[in-house]
Amino acid sequence: MICVLFSSAARTPTNSVVVERRSKSSKSYRQSYRSCVGAASRLCFTPGFTARRLNASRRAPKSHNVTDKVNPQQLALLMKTEWQLSYVTPLYQFRHTQLKSYSRQLSAFIAAEKQQGLAVEVEGAQSSFRVSISVVQGMVEADDDAETVLIQIHSKLLFAKKDEPQRPVWSGWLTCINGNPDYLRSLPEDFTCLPLFCSSGGEGLTAVVKSWFQQTFDCCFGTLEINHTSLQWLAALWTNCHAESSIQHLKMIWTLPVAPPLQVTYTVDPHDAWQLWSSVRKDPREESKGGEEAEEENSIDIEEVMEFMQGLKGHFYRHFRLDLSAGSLKQVTTALGSAKYSGKIKISNSRYMITTFTLLTECALLKMPL
């Protein structure tokens, strides 16, 4: 099943079409996301500053039928698994057409690491590892996004019977959904930006895979948390979907800094959460009158998100006289998925996955070092 799919139309933004567009900004060094957008926004009122935060406004989640674009079997591999997020700096000389050879190199690399007795040893008694790297065709949104890459590692247990098939022991994927086009176009030639790295499996293998990527594509990895603001965004974005697809509940977990630490789980009825959300939404007609955007779909503002959260916190305070703002939001869960502050994400409904990963791509781009 190794990379049979990608050969025809895999999009590596180093092909001719993209190069043309990039030639005007072609520079010899790669730029960081922040410096790029910072430079662009020098023309605006708040130079550099806006790029250091998340977008204050984003499009309301549309029910994307990802299943139309992405092979359902591949999509199933991305769903219902809890992924640990990291950011990755742009990959140098990465080719979507070379995945077969990368698979071989990575499995050789793992074998070599294993022989040195490093890292992988703790995973248990496992014999040869089989690596398959493939493209998740269609798992993109904007034209500048590079195609998503899926890495799977299979292995056979040391004492397994001869005919027993190898089992998946580790998987991970690199993606870019709606990456900032200004930034992506400003990248020098030969760099592919897949800023979001999701992994699931033993720590040892994660470390080995990361180190192979670092050595091969001159990139670096870093931890990516889903911070307070992003979690609030997800709570609002997911609640916004309730009219189309039931969220079943809106569950938020806070921790409060007292001794011993106090955890507050606040679970709201889906319909009530949605009504509260609708009540803080600005009238879309009013928006289109004032706003210059000609978009037919309405956008969501950070003010609305904050007002929604304030409403929830206010209702809580009125009963318990306890201020949730003193604590920190650690987790948000609905039937669509769950997100944790520690950088763990699980998607349970593919329909809104693009919206979620757009936000996470943005977080990853922001977290990259200058």
Next chain:
Amino acid sequence: MDDSTKRLLQRLIRRIPAQTLRTTLEKWGRLTAAQQRSMDFTQPKWALSEKLLAICEENGLTAKHITELEMTNVIDNPNQGMWYAFQLMDPEDDANSIELTQFKEQFKSHLRELVRPVSIKIKKHTDEAVWIRIAWGDSFSRPNHLKPTYVVHHLQTPYVFVTSLTSKQKPLLSQALVLSARYQAIKDANLSGRKLTAIRDLLMRKYQQVFPTMYPSPLGERNQVVSNPHIEKEQAEPAANRLQMACEAFGDGTLPQLQTVVYKLETKFRDHTNKTMTEREEPFSCVVKFASTNLLESLRHCASSGIASTPVTPLLSSILQKGRNYFVITDNGSGPSTQTRQPQT
């Protein structure tokens, strides 16, 4: 010994903490002094288990004896599993004069009338508590000793604590308890926790009681970083105030160790900035769960540190005052598990 009894013994040995295995076996008293001496407690559990199996075969011990050993262990280590509190209601005239032998006989005969086969073991512990172990069977199977229910009842009090009870068994146990303890009804006390001692202390008020008027100024004990004396003086008063309010709600001593409290809120959403929601007829439903390794301690700290505004809301202080950790809150509701309360705006 049959296979199921052997399994029961092996599982039990695995569960008894290694440090207390020797004393538990001594308390059990089914081994001769020589047999007790022949046990090498430095050996791993599986070896001890084999050895003990052999001794039990030799002494001709049966499932009945093994359950005794289990009971000894559970009584010594009660803080395992989830315990639920129940309260007996409307005592008969003779409820206060009931004694152990009478209760024992009554309980056994009442439960056996309701369910058969059933294995019941009753033991009185030193702290006046009666411990009951029930292994349930039904018309098709023998009593299942691997999933016993434990019941702790303090005679002459209306409180009963239960662990591992299914909803099918609950009405049977309730009826047997009500009849044998000489009451007319039993209700859920809306209190549960992993520590039996904590929920017992909470219900029986065995913690340090709060007497607000007698409370001395606690400022001297506080170990604050000395900074500007003026700032300190200005902050001292509200801090002392908060601490006093926190102690009025939760006391100043050691608190029973609860892990959670759950509130089911069905109240109106009131927010002067949100007209749509405030005018809405239906209540806003949500469930709030607080969790901590020592919940009451955490809540007291919330109040004394200012994270919770003082005075502490009755919703939080009633955990201790009412001895409950499950509440249903409505604006004007009624019913047995409903606490009627008008939340302040």
